[in-house]
Amino acid sequence: MAEEQLLPGRTRSTSVTFPARVPYIPSEFGYSPQEDEILEDTNESSWCRHKHPTSRTIYHQRRGDDDTLNSIRSLYDSDVVYIDIHGRRYCKEYYMPIDELEQARLLMLSSVFYEIIDHRYTTIDLSNPTKILDIGTGTGEWAMEMAEEYPNAEIIGTDVAKIQPDATPLNVFFEIDDAEEEGGWTFPLDSFDLIHLRYMKGAFKDWKYVYNQAYEHLKPGGWIEVLDFDDHKQTLEYLSEHETRFMKEVQEGSRMAGRPRSIEHLAPSYLTDLGFTDVKCSIYAIPVGVWPDEEEVRRVGKHFLIAVVNGIESLCLRVLSEQRGWDIEEIQYTVEKVGQTMWDIATDPERSKGMTFEIRVLVGRKPFEGEDVGSARTTMMAMDERSL
Secondary structure, rough: OOOOOOOOOOOOOOOOOOOOOOOOOOOOOOOHHHHHHHOOOOOOHHOOOOOOOOOOOEOOOOOOOOOOHHHHOOOOOOHHHHEEEEEEEEEOOOOOOOOOOHHHHHOOOHHHHHOHHHHHOOOOOOOOOEEEEEOOOOOHHHHHHHHHHHOOEEEEEEEEEOOOOOOOEEOOOEEEOOOOOOOOOOOOOOOOOEEEEEOOOOOOOHHHHHHHHHHHHHHEEEEEEEEEHHHHHHHHHHOOOOHHHHHHHHHHHHHHOOOOOOOOOHHHHHHOOOOEEEEEEEEEEEEEEOOOOOOOHHHHHHHHHHHHHHHHHHHHHHHHHHOHHHHHHHHHHHHHHHHHHHHHHHHOOOOOOOOOEEEEEEEEEEOOOOOOOOOOHHOOOOEEEEOO
């Protein structure tokens, strides 16, 4: 087993040191010009979209406990309990890590999502929104971008972990909150123009509870938008039975943890059953690797490949060790093998031709009082498949 080729730059015997905020890039190539091309196009300025020039944006920044702007809505690291599992940092029951490496990967994913949905931060056409909620805000990137786009709106980002920046635009507020907390949400009812959830598969035990709370807290005419990856069936067609078994183990582990990584929450019926109207689920395809001919699409494919390779350990470490009983050596070896396979295929333009991951965007609108929604509930549910 020691002679087997691993993902370039990775070993089982030593830990890898990752630079802050920049995803790990395999460094020992020597295989093909395509891999060198990926290295040349992974500087942070090419994928980290969120820049706030001080000449345009006023910030509020947390200071001391007695001198904090909006203090009752601020986040304090001492309020949050973190867990260290095999060198990765976690918060509460969430299965993905929240350390610097994962934060950097989330920033890259945010850039990819922006490109995929037509250079927009939301698929909803908002008209003068006054209040927007981002559940599971993570790094806060989406909330801050929306604050730039809608400077007159109050943007609230909630998360179970404090990983958001202290300096933010004046109209952004980050709060520690669990969307499944007993007793319901503490926000005023009928108050949000948009409630947004992104990349939250496996985060909740009861999606119907979260959707019900969202419905109650949206204004009449307000929208919910949920963006998440599908079940990867199309992607697995390019991989071997080994990778398929790996994904099944992760799925089973998440089910055992009570927070299944399924796509059930993206079913339009979850929204229509609550009374949402204009419900629609759209599918967008993200290219993986270097196969696209168009330069812009190829760049997205390279960035997404780096995000995928960096995300394999994030995806599986906690559920495989805690729920499936794998030891750390077994997990590390599998992560390296799966990563190597993905890398080899995605950097070969012929083998990876047409290889994509798909995301689904589920949206629904809370009807106005007295609105007839009988026909609207069913006419907007067709799948709209798009690809760069």
